[in-house]
Every structure is written in C-alpha cells, then in structure tokens.
Amino acid sequence: MPELRIGVVGVGQRAGVATLANRPGTARVVSCADPDPRGRADAARLFGGAAVHSSSEEMLADELDAVFVLTPDQAHTAPVLEFLAAGVAVFVEKPLAIGIEDCDAILAAAAKTGTRLFVGHNLRHLPVLRRMRALIDEGVIGRVKSVWCRHFVGHGGDYYFKDWHAERAxxxxxxxxxxxxxxxxxxxxxxxxxxxxxxxxxxxxxGANPRREADAAGRRMTDWFDRSVWPPSALTGLNPVIDVEDLSLVLSELDNGVLASYQQCHYTPDYWRNYTVIGDEGRMENFGDGIQGDDALIRVWNRGRSGYRAEGDLNLPIPPEPGGLHGGADAALVTEFLRFVAEGGAIETSPVAAREAVAAGVAATESLRSGGRPVEVPPVDPAVLRYFGAA
Incomplete structure (x- = not known):
C-alpha cells in the first residue's frame, strides 16, 4: 500500500504522539495546522516538509488519509466533525469532547458518514493495565465485583492550574x-x-493561592514546570481564573452491577495511579504504573484468608515496553491507529467507550457541584450503538 498521508491539527503539548506516525513506507505527516505562530514553527521543525497552515479548513485540500486532532479539549469537536464529513479518518486525543452532546454528535457523524473514528485512550496499551485485564480474563480473582482507582496527581499544580485547564469553560x-x-x-x-x-x-x-499572575498565551507547561517547588501552596504563576476542583471523590454503579470508586488529588507529593480490582475469589492491585518509564508490580491475593500481607500470592513485575512516551503505550496506540486506518477491524477503545468515559466525568462533576446528588448517566443512542457494535 502507498504511504498513508497524515495531518495534525494542533501542534502543541501532545504533538509528540503524532511524530510516532512518521514511519517511512507506512505513513508520513504531510500537513499541519495551528493558529499559534509557535505551533506552526514547531510543525515545521517536527514535520519537516509538511504543509503548514493556520486553520484546519486549509488542510482539506492536502488529500489526507487520516488526521490527528490534538487541540485543547474544548476545540476538539469542530475539526473532528469537519474531517469525518470529508471522509478523513480521525484520531482525536482524549477526552473525546468536554460534553455529552458533543460526544454524541461526533458518534452520530461517524455512523452517518462511515468514516473511521479513533480516540487516544493510550492507557489501554499500558503494560501493567493490559496484564491486569488479562488476569481478570483468566479468572484469577473470580468475577469482578468492585474496581477502585486512586490517582495521585503530584504535578497537578503545574499541569492543570497555570493555563486553560483551570477553567470550567x-x-x-x-x-x-x-x-x-x-x-x-x-x-x-x-x-x-x-x-x-x-x-x-x-x-x-x-483556590486560596493569590499568585494568579500567569499569562499562558503562547506558553506551554514545559515552560514553567518546576518539580522543586514544595509545598503546592507555594506555586506561583497560577491561572487568573481557577474554578475547577483539585480534590474529587466519585462512587459509581455500573450497568453490570459492579460498584466503582475514583479518587483524584492534584497536590500529592507522588504522581501515579493505583487500581484495585476485587473479585469474588480474590483481589489484585498495582504498585507503580510504568507511565514514567519505571517498573510496575501487580500483586494478587487469592489463596485464602489472612491478616495483612505485603506480599501477594502472585507478585508479577511489569517492566516498561520500549517506545518512550507513557511506558510504550503511545507507540502502541499509534501503531493501532495506523492499522485501523489502513485495514479497519477491532480496536482496543471503541468511540462508544470513550463517550461513556466523558459521560461519567460529566455526571460525576454535576453530582459534585450539587452537593453529592446522584446523577443518572444517559445511555448512547441505540442506532449509534448498533453501528459501532459495542456495548
């Protein structure tokens, strides 16, 4: 097959994932767009020889097979719909959108046009999580009854409270x-x-930090990131508007009866995710997640009752895979996307699953801001669900 002609919309913090698509003989980035002069300069540097535009509309004349939409979250929907309508396969960075209605509009457009849609949920390719999913499938803890996730976002102040991420809009x-x-x-x-x-x-x-002097225009997180600042209240240069939460606790009931919890804190000293999966014949938990290229470990307790035991009945070290970003997950993600563009077939994260993650986040946020009132998550349109063949 000829090389796939790839485009990139938004050449910013996440542009590194698109560089992984430059694979001679398989795919090549030939077109980019970014409204920011810095983004356009980076496009010329990262994708030498590619056409560089100031808007995604200009890319439509570049005869693309697929496009990466890597804009800030609130700007995903318009270019995704634009390229789906043009028959260009789309990779959109997670989250799919920042609202359920936009997600559903994107799914409906993909179903109507038949254009391939792919969402960048790279954690499904993270080695430690793939092994946990395989252990579940092997039945080592019986039937899953509950899943808990604790996310310690140690760099949250630098990552999310100095630019556009800090604003609900x-x-x-x-x-x-x-x-x-x-x-x-x-x-x-x-x-x-x-x-x-x-x-x-x-x-x-x-919210209590008065140092709101940041002007993030033309700047990125790498320009101000400083891990030496401690405690988090000592950070300077925060966004003038901060109206998102830095501590959140969520409980959810799934459609199969599983109960789940999610906890997120943006000012812990450590930065990693811990997942605990409890079945009716055991439980398992990860220690370290491998995202920073470090080793991870899965421990499984499933051979009988006891008191506290630091060691599990199974103790499985999970080394990172080669490929750089996110413990090799990004490289695997891009490989899957290019195969999907060229051949179609099954993918690890369906657009329906990506929509359901957004819907859960929207519902959890609505509940949080209403004092904990339970919120029902609206289901996907049955016709769209049939099209994607996913539940």
Missing part, C-alpha cells in the same frame, strides 16, 4: 479532563459502564 472539570483516562480504565477492568454516579470534592488548595 475549557474542560467542564478535571474529573472529565484528567479523569477520562481513569474512568475508561475502570469501565474496562469492570466490564461495564457507569449508569449512576455521585461525587464530592472541592477547590481545597489552589
């Missing part, structure tokens, strides 16, 4: 923007989707 909230990854993994490990959710949380540290 751009993200809905960090339970969606940051949590979509984890909520999708919870659904994946549990084998179902959230249907009823309640949440509590608040702006408990960064």
């Amino acid at each position: 751009n993200t809905t909230g960090l339970l969606l923007q940051k949590g979509a990854h984890d909520l999708d993994v919870v659904h994946w490990l549990a084998g179902g989707f959230s249907r009823r959710i309640t949440g509590l949380g608040g702006l408990t540290v960064y």
Whole structure:
C-alpha cells in the first residue's frame, strides 16, 4: 500500500504522539495546522516538509488519509466533525469532547458518514493495565465485583492550574479532563459502564493561592514546570481564573452491577495511579504504573484468608515496553491507529467507550457541584450503538 498521508491539527503539548506516525513506507505527516505562530514553527521543525497552515479548513485540500486532532479539549469537536464529513479518518486525543452532546454528535457523524473514528485512550496499551485485564480474563480473582482507582496527581499544580485547564469553560472539570483516562480504565477492568454516579470534592488548595499572575498565551507547561517547588501552596504563576476542583471523590454503579470508586488529588507529593480490582475469589492491585518509564508490580491475593500481607500470592513485575512516551503505550496506540486506518477491524477503545468515559466525568462533576446528588448517566443512542457494535 502507498504511504498513508497524515495531518495534525494542533501542534502543541501532545504533538509528540503524532511524530510516532512518521514511519517511512507506512505513513508520513504531510500537513499541519495551528493558529499559534509557535505551533506552526514547531510543525515545521517536527514535520519537516509538511504543509503548514493556520486553520484546519486549509488542510482539506492536502488529500489526507487520516488526521490527528490534538487541540485543547474544548476545540476538539469542530475539526473532528469537519474531517469525518470529508471522509478523513480521525484520531482525536482524549477526552473525546468536554460534553455529552458533543460526544454524541461526533458518534452520530461517524455512523452517518462511515468514516473511521479513533480516540487516544493510550492507557489501554499500558503494560501493567493490559496484564491486569488479562488476569481478570483468566479468572484469577473470580468475577469482578468492585474496581477502585486512586490517582495521585503530584504535578497537578503545574499541569492543570497555570493555563486553560483551570477553567470550567475549557474542560467542564478535571474529573472529565484528567479523569477520562481513569474512568475508561475502570469501565474496562469492570466490564461495564457507569449508569449512576455521585461525587464530592472541592477547590481545597489552589483556590486560596493569590499568585494568579500567569499569562499562558503562547506558553506551554514545559515552560514553567518546576518539580522543586514544595509545598503546592507555594506555586506561583497560577491561572487568573481557577474554578475547577483539585480534590474529587466519585462512587459509581455500573450497568453490570459492579460498584466503582475514583479518587483524584492534584497536590500529592507522588504522581501515579493505583487500581484495585476485587473479585469474588480474590483481589489484585498495582504498585507503580510504568507511565514514567519505571517498573510496575501487580500483586494478587487469592489463596485464602489472612491478616495483612505485603506480599501477594502472585507478585508479577511489569517492566516498561520500549517506545518512550507513557511506558510504550503511545507507540502502541499509534501503531493501532495506523492499522485501523489502513485495514479497519477491532480496536482496543471503541468511540462508544470513550463517550461513556466523558459521560461519567460529566455526571460525576454535576453530582459534585450539587452537593453529592446522584446523577443518572444517559445511555448512547441505540442506532449509534448498533453501528459501532459495542456495548
């Protein structure tokens, strides 16, 4: 087959994932767009020889087979719909969108046009999580009854409170923007989707910080990131508007009866995710997640009752895979996308699952901001569900 002609919309913080698509003989980035001069300069540097535009509309004349939409979250929907209508396969960075209506519009457009749609939920390719899913499938803990996730976001102040992420208008909230990854993994490990959710949380540290002098125009997180600042209340240069929560707790009931919890804190000293999966014949838990290229470990307790035991009945070290970003997950994600563009077939994260992660994040945020009132998660349109062949 001839090389796939790839485009990139939004050449910013996440542009590194698109560089993985430059594979001579398989695919090549030939077109980019970014309204920011810095983004256009980076496009010329990262994708030498590619056409560089200031708007995605200009890319439509570049005869593309597929496009990466890597814009800020609130700007996903318009270019995704634009390229789906043009018959260009789309990779859109997670979250799919920042609202359920936009997600459903995207799914409906993909179903109507038949254009391939792929969402960048790279954690489904993370080695430690793939092994946990395999252990579940092997029945080592029996039938899953509950999944818990604790996300310690140690760099949260630098990552999310100094630019557009700090504003509800751009993200809905960090339970969606940051949590979509984890909520999708919870659904994946549990084998179902959230249907009823309640949440509590608040702006408990960064809201009291008066150092709101940031002007992030033309700047990126790498320009200000400084791991030496401690405690989190000492951060400077926060976004002038901060109206998202920095501490959130969520409980959810899934459509298969599994009960789940998700906890997210943006000012812990450590930065990693911990998943605990409890079945009717045991439980398992990860220690370390491998995202920073470090080793991870899965421990399984399933051979009888006891008191506290640090060691499991199974103790499985999980080394990172080669490929750089996110413990090799990004490289695997791009490989899957290019195969999907060229051949179609099954993919690890369906657009329906990506929509359900957003819907859970939206419902959890609504519950949190209403004092913990339970919120029902609206289901996907049955016609769209039939098209994607996913539940």
